[in-house]
Amino acid sequence: MMQAPAGWYADPYDPKTFRYWDGAAWTGHVAPRHVPQQLQIGERQAERNDQKEAAALAKVAKRDEKAASRTAAVEARQQQVSEWQAAQEAAKAQKQAYANAAKAQRQAELEATEESALAYWADVRFVGEKVSAKAKQTIRAHGQESEQPWLMVGSGTAGVLAAFHDRVMIVKTGTMTSFMAGAFLGGRITTFPLVDITSIEFNGQWLTGVLEILTPSYQGTANKDYWRGTNRSRNADSNDPWTLSNTLPLLKVVYQQALPEINELRKRIVESKKTQVIVQSTRSVSVADELRKLAELHREGILDDAEYATAKGNLIAGG
Structure with missing residues (x-):
């Protein structure tokens, strides 16, 4: 205050009063302290401004806090989505790996089955029309594990003849074949031991014919024409070669192709009927x-x- 000009100032000795400064020292003149109206207005305005500023700052801070919270929530959600997507991708990759492994196993099994099938049928003599997979499956299922037929005579939808070393089968399976055989979606599968076969006949016509296996139970007492019964309902004709178990409708050209093998089959039938004599030693003294x-x-x-x-x-x- 030593350099302050003369005037009324806050009393350094009493906060409730003003004391006059004469420019050099404090005087004994005092007056009650009061704030001029302009000063009060200015202070109130400043206070309101401070309050507004503080409120604005608080609002901004709250907004920033909410924004930060939302940002954190969004980031957390994005993290969850990322983790879920990663889990989905991992599950998908694992599922695909399992599927690939299963596919590879099935392919390997299929190849092994095909190789086994090729090996199984490698030494079989096939004559006539192509034998269906269903018929092959049926014939293989009716054989021992290590045996296979030596002869297969295919006759398309009429069926197939399969000759083993000790028996002959006539198989009529498959959708169309089973329908023609009067056993739709089922089939007729008949086995004839060689020792029971009395004869193999072929009733031929101009282009077609019927191959017939004769046994004591199946006698050739009726004309079994290739076309007999084809224009009637299945099983309506008891001599329909398409439905009988011991007959195979066959094109004449196929029979001629198969004749050498059928003659061999006839020979095996004769040989199967030969009496086998077993000589045993009668020596009783050592x-x-x-x-x-x-x-x-x-x-x-x-x-x-x-x-x-x-x-x-x-x-x-x-x-």
Whole structure:
């Protein structure tokens, strides 16, 4: 205050009063302290401004806090979505890996099955029309694990003849074949042991014919025409070769192609009926017993040394 001009100032000795400064020192003149109206208005305005500024700052801070919270929530949601997508991708990749492994296994099994099938049918003589996969499956299922037919005569939708070493099968399976056989979606599968077959006949016409397996149960007593019964309902004609179990409608040209094999089949049928004679030894006395008897005769002098040696040698050679 030493440099302040003369005037009323806040009393340094009493906060409730003003004291006059004469420019050099404080005087004894005092007056009650009061704030001029303009100063009060200015202070109130400043206070309101401060309050507004503080409110605005608080509002901004709250808005920033909400924005930060929303940002955090969005980031958390994005993180969750990213994790979910990653999990989905991992699950998808795992599923695809399983599918690929299963596909590879199925392919390997299919290839192995195809290789097995090729090996199974490699030595079979096929004659006539193509044999369906269904018929092959049926024939293989009716055979032993290590055996296969040596002959297959295919007749399209009429069926197939399969000849094993000890039996003959006529198989009529498959959608169209089973329908023509009067067993729709089922089939007729008949096995004839060679020893039971009395004859194999072919009733031929101009272009077609019927191959017939004859046994004591199936006799060739009726004309089984290739076309017989084809214009009637299935099983309506008891002599319809398409529905009978021992007949195979066959084109004449196919029969001629298969004739060498069918003749061989006829020969095997004849051979299967030959009586087998088993010769068993009737010897009831062992060689050792015979040797003991010879030794006893030699000791008793009935046989001399030369006779004993000859008899012993013959017994050992024949025993």
